[in-house]
Amino acid sequence: MRDNVLIRKKARIILMLAKALKVTPEKALGVFYPTNTNRLLSDSRFGIQLMSNRSLVKDILDELGSVAK
DSSP: OOHHHHHHHHHHHHHHHHHHHTSOHHHHHHHHTTSHHHHHHTOTTSOGGGSOHHHHHHHHHHHHHHHHO
């Protein structure tokens, strides 16, 4: 996936995450970047860049929920 396309995808995911968590986009940015989902997104070998943004946000929320437990 081209870098600029991936950057826009991550931006949309961060905005959706902010809405889901009811936080500012800046706060969501801080939540998003340390996640495993972000690491996988940054590596094209895993192919999760092709997943829908909604599915990726759900994965991040699931990941955050498992960390909180």
